[in-house]
Amino acid sequence: MADLDRRAVLQALTAAVATLTTGGVTAPPATGAEATASESWTVQTLLAFADTLIPGERRFDGDVVVAGVVTGPGAVQADVVDILTSPQLPLEPLLPSIAALLDARAVAYATARLLWLSPLRPPFVGLSFAHRTAVVEGLFGPDDLDRPVWQLLSLLVGLAFDTAGQYNTGQAIAQKHPGLTWLGFPKPDKDGLWRFSDFSYGRPLAALHLDTTPSGSPL
Structure with missing residues (x-):
């Protein structure tokens, strides 16, 4: 990835994270719509990446994008694609480049180990879950130039599952x-x-300061 492209990706990812963590994205509640054959290779690759970080069960029989190594929902079921492709974020135009970079890593990994990859699906999707995990682990090496890209992308995956950051929380x-x-x-x-009437340790950790405002901020 060229330096200019890398900067653009990092800027877009950072902006996406900032928008989500401040509640800037509003969208309809998750519908849990099943994936179809119309999923692009870019979407398939990114969904497989998300499923590697937060695995879930297969969406349907024969699902090759979601590895299905656990029962219960994962990042894919939590609509991670809605974060990545939201028109309210600056990220979508860069997703093909990110997916292509991940697929290139998958090809290099498979070639070094003489693994066969089907030409009918994205290279990363063609890997087993164990091999996907190994590829993803390598993305976070301290000397990897693209490490910040994967760190921010992983944060978005976590926001989709842990906080439903792409939606209004109440909805x-x-x-x-x-x-x-x-x-x-x-x-x-x-x-x-x-409102939380029960404290984490069963009691407040400190008395409320006299100068605390009604909103909970200190003066």
Whole structure:
């Protein structure tokens, strides 16, 4: 990846993370729509990457994108593709380059080990889950020039599953978002706000400071 392209990818990924963590994306609740044969190679590769980080069960019989090494939902079921392809984020034009880079790593990995890859699917998708995991582990080597790309992409994958960052949280819970449901994320009160009456250790860790504002901020 050229230096200019790498900078563009990092800028887009950083902007995507910043937007999601500030609640800037609004979208319909997750529908859990099944993947179809219309999935592009780019989407297939990125979904397989997400499934390697947060595995889930196959979406349907014969699913080759999701390895299906566990039961229950993973990043794919949590609609990670909605984060990556959201028109409200600056990332989608760069996804083919990111997927191509990952597929190139998969080809290099397979060639070094004399592994056969089907020409009918993306190279990374053609790897077994164990080999996918090995490729992904190599992406985070301390000397890898593209390590920041994979770190930020992984953060987006985590946001999709752990926080439903691409959706309004209340709507996501109401629609039983797979990640939030699996994690047991608490429901809000009837007014849509979250209040936590039980402290993590069964008691408050410190007395409320006298100068704390009604919003909870210190003066």
